[in-house]
Amino acid sequence: MSHEHRHEHGGTPQRPLTETELRVRALESLLTEKGLVDPKALDALIDTYETKVGPRNGARVVARAWVDPAYKARLLNDATAAIAELGYTGRQGEEMVVLENTPTVHNMVVCTLCSCYPWPVLGLPPVWYKSPPYRSRAVLDPRGVLGEFGVALPDGVEVRVWDSTSEVRYLVLPERPPGTEGMSEGELAALVTRDSMIGVARVAPPVRPAAGTPA
Amino acid sequence: MRVLRAQDVGKVLLKGGPARVNEPVSPRFRPGDRVHTRTINPTGHTRLPRYARGRRGVVDRDWGVFIFPDSSAAGRGAKPQHLYSVRFEARDLWGPAASARDAIYLDLWDDYLDPVEVGGSAAAPPDTPHR
The missing domain is CATH 3.90.330.10 (Nitrile hydratase alpha /Thiocyanate hydrolase gamma)
Structure with a gap:
């Protein structure tokens, strides 16, 4: 699967990922691959709380x-x-x-x-x-x-x-x-x-x- | 397995997931009642913080009937019961160094609370047996 997560605010991270960030990425990849999480739904959720609410x-x-x-x-x-x-x-x-x-x-x-x-x-x-x-x-x-x-x-x-x-x-x-x-x-x-x-x-x-x- | 789809996000967020239950459960306490929190140490989920176990407070408001998280989180059913806002004087939680004026309010369910015995005699027993 692609590793380009669209909600990652663009650009290359300037620092190594923290343990929590790595864990979240691993979980998100796994859940997406298993079809339990719709990445577009994640984007919609993040967009809601970044720009609307x-x-x-x-x-x-x-x-x-x-x-x-x-x-x-x-x-x-x-x-x-x-x-x-x-x-x-x-x-x-x-x-x-x-x-x-x-x-x-x-x-x-x-x-x-x-x-x-x-x-x-x-x-x-x-x-x-x-x-x-x-x-x-x-x-x-x-x-x-x-x-x-x-x-x-x-x-x-x-x-x-x-x-x-x-x-x-x-x-x-x-x-x-x-x-x-x-x-x-x-x-x-x-x-x-x-x-x-x-x-x-x-x-x-x-x-x-x-x-x-x-x- | 239900998967949240992008087109449903807005609808789902607006709808929310209410924990209030419309069931005719009698309250064990009324606003103004003095209560004593139980000393419990469950291995599973609970909403009774450690700092407020075994302490005395006063029921401030009755929020109505809600799902009991300790039970529902463990898959043992909703066990709906009254939820109260209970006021604790800061000194009753933290000792004499705390401000005599300040208070902490916690939302607590019937199953966390016992009546405080008044004037040396036992308060009226609760209508509903718990435990």
Whole structure:
């Protein structure tokens, strides 16, 4: 069979393959040769999460909740249905729950057992989210982890860590930053980062144009 | 053997694979109930992390009835039961060095939980025998 895997991002690798990469290639070749995996289906899967599904979906959910109190109420009451209103449904998002960050409660999400993550709204998890250090320390020392992400919380704020041990998938609704009054839903969505929806970052206020620059 | 074909990828991803089960299973606990996680050490799959075994928490929410992964992963059937969000105070998991304000929430199934005896007398026995 051909060794040209079309999803390999072109070019010759500049470094030797790691043991994991070799194992994945061997498995993929074997499964393909045995007819158990359709390589075109693999490409379609990878393309879906590289170009179609990602954290911009979640950002739209957050921005809608910021500008539309009725939507926010639906989102907190039945996140799966409210997120589906924007067209985001499916695998790893069958049971969505949205956690609202407030001045007194900060939510953050982890999967200590593996890498559970709400795909339809955030795409695939970043490498650090799947790493053993994040998975063990998020529950043991959440404030230390948040500090490393640049989030310093006052002692008075309660930290709630949500360990995704079931099929429930969590999305954090970050606080709307100051200085965003009057911004459109689209402008707000552009401010929302992936990390803020995992709960390891705040949404930064918009960068103001330099003095003398027309707005 | 079912093979996922390229033309079906979009459909399959959108459909998802729900773990919620529409079966009339009674909950053993209600929000606000104090619970004790079981100390178990199964050789197979479980969703009860080691750091939360043998600990006390409070049921925060009842998510409804779900497939029990410990059973389904072992090919022993869905064994549908209630799944709860259970709140553990950080200090009850990690000791006095942890923040008194912070908490960890885990999603836990009925089979992981026992009632905490209140006021020295045994809490009401569960409706459904487990084990």
